[in-house]
Amino acid sequence: MTFTLDATHDTQRKSWVESANAAGSDFPIQNLPFGRFRAAGSSEAFRIGVAIGDQILDLRAAGLIATDDMNALMAAAPAERQALRLKISDGLAAGSPQQAAWAQALLPQAQAEYTVPCKVGDYTDFYTGIHHATTIGKLFRPDQPLMPNYKWVPIGYHGRASSIVVSGQSFKRPQGQTKAPDATEPSFGPCKRLDYELELGFYVGQGNALGESIGIDQAEAHLFGVGLFNDWSARDLQAWEYQPLGPFLAKNFASTVSPWIVTMEALAPFRAPFTRPEGDPQPLPYLDGAVNRAQGQLDITLEVYVQTAKMRAEGAEPARLTHGRVKDAAYWTAAQLVAHHTVNGCNLQPGDLLGSGTLSGPTLDAAGSLMELTLGGKQAITLPNGEQRTFLQDGDTLILRGWCEREGAVRIGLGEASGTVLA
């Protein structure tokens, strides 16, 4: 599947929702991401909406769909999805005959609350950040930071779907077993090395039947879109529990997603070629394809911010920890993740979530976790107000942000994914 530009990407197109036309808005008419919302504080069922400027268009109220079931909508064939996108774009465009009717179907984002944008059946986390894998690997195996399989296999493992929460929800610091390197027995208590992981989450659209594989160049037709994903990690729990079957309680206490899924169609102007560094092995044939080579990568910029309880009390803005670009961080493309995941016949279903793994850039200022930023907790970072951090403290709010910007295209944003650590 190749991504081509159509009227919905027209850089001249403006919306009658004025806030969508403001420079720097995450949600201009060229974006149109999907989410599930309701009036804040209400107990209504969550409905499907599209973000436009600082408003949400209620798709059912606007007469565009007849369901509140996001997964059903995600399961649609790409052509159907694209037709819906075009209808939404046309109706929100300045001068549209729908303006009067659809204005009644808007809710200000400031008056909304969100839930996880779809029902996530299965969640898989990958490990595509090669600089992350190298830096973390160095802490454990200085002589061989990257495992021999890393450049051949898009390493992935299954995660917990039930504990995925939406941006704005706080969660309790997990407790569990840890063992100090010099202790003879483990001890029990609250996690002392609580970390975040800066990731993208790819949402599956149309699935595949059990026993059938998805070819690399058809892979992205099976993706609905992308959101921000924070894979909170309890490093001390992980170190003691993860051998030999991988992370478990270190990860499944909470993972935070952004409220909005930016569709693959909206990302069409922000594709980049997929290349391998010289000397690296070329992907095996099932992971290699012409479309993937031409436009497999996504040019998304990601940032991480922290706001401590003290900063909140002082009225200080969140402080930036990280700034980097996905295409400098990800060794494998989204299409390769889908092709690999299904090559053995594993079935993906609408709403499944594929985490990218921590997207750390090649330099320390683009590192996607505190484990990297603080060299395994050995060197604290200092925040603008003088506070220091090795790992997260109670009351810390962590915020992921992301956006796409490129000459000849209108900037679109992914919104944010924030979460606060409770005692």
Added chain:
Amino acid sequence: MTFTLDATHDTQRKSWVESANAAGSDFPIQNLPFGRFRAAGSSEAFRIGVAIGDQILDLRAAGLIATDDMNALMAAAPAERQALRLKISDGLAAGSPQQAAWAQALLPQAQAEYTVPCKVGDYTDFYTGIHHATTIGKLFRPDQPLMPNYKWVPIGYHGRASSIVVSGQSFKRPQGQTKAPDATEPSFGPCKRLDYELELGFYVGQGNALGESIGIDQAEAHLFGVGLFNDWSARDLQAWEYQPLGPFLAKNFASTVSPWIVTMEALAPFRAPFTRPEGDPQPLPYLDGAVNRAQGQLDITLEVYVQTAKMRAEGAEPARLTHGRVKDAAYWTAAQLVAHHTVNGCNLQPGDLLGSGTLSGPTLDAAGSLMELTLGGKQAITLPNGEQRTFLQDGDTLILRGWCEREGAVRIGLGEASGTVLA
């Protein structure tokens, strides 16, 4: 939660469904396991039924429930579940006034087809079989077969829910990357070391909220029941992919469950004390409780059979590979799995599945996988018709069976979980 006996366990109780009274039936009136069925070959929605002898009682047709949603039924409080069990038992008992009406709500099992007994949201696999962990560990680390965490942490990891299939479904041999020990690069092709794993599957009933833990002695109140579980494993894929984050494509191509969930209530007569071998560490407090010590273990006998394509053609019965008892194999109890899984605040939901891990006994004739039975594929086993196997061949059907038998109780069975490997 302690398990006590009531009228539903009365060894004198017989059913008006005569086949349920036959010696050796898996489904006497003391069992009453739950499943989802429909007339074979039909396209009706699956309905909830209870196995009784060689029949299925359609619970909705019998006027006992008003739903086809097994997960909703599983979410009920234990007292509600127990009340329903008593009603079913009373109505099926010989001399019951319901006989005439309920006889209309029976379908012979021979005329039924099944689906996975509930919607599995999240599936977790544990590693409670200490003899399995030791034998597999020896193949990789002769000096230290068991990891230092094994006797402290009930090791677990997340698995794939979408590819869980019900007994009777066949599946294609998976393909993927493997690397021979002496090769410099991986190659791609069909799995050459396809194996099974003999497990129990524990189904969650009432869940817990995110951020809340379940105490060890309340843990079993959150379990609905138990089924047979075959965690098919591609050993060659696993060896190349599993470092550092655990098994992925080696497992997620298919897992097979039995059609029936035997409830915790039905298992009440078959509890056994939980003890630790002398010299082994006692569990940490969150994994230790009076109820768990008194009756944490389950006395279930498990067997594995294979029937090759040649055996089928010759009309030969399946050949037994393994015979063993859960309580000799499992180092951790079901209650400990629930307490551990939630100690960090992870939320379990109705219908979630917890695999026990491979339940191999202390001797080779009780080994729960071919990896163990053939010493890592080095020593073929010979079947009664002279065929040899190191790993599974196309056309092989693998069958798990299980039952409980004890003086003073009526034998109950778990039925079977079978699956056939396709090319």
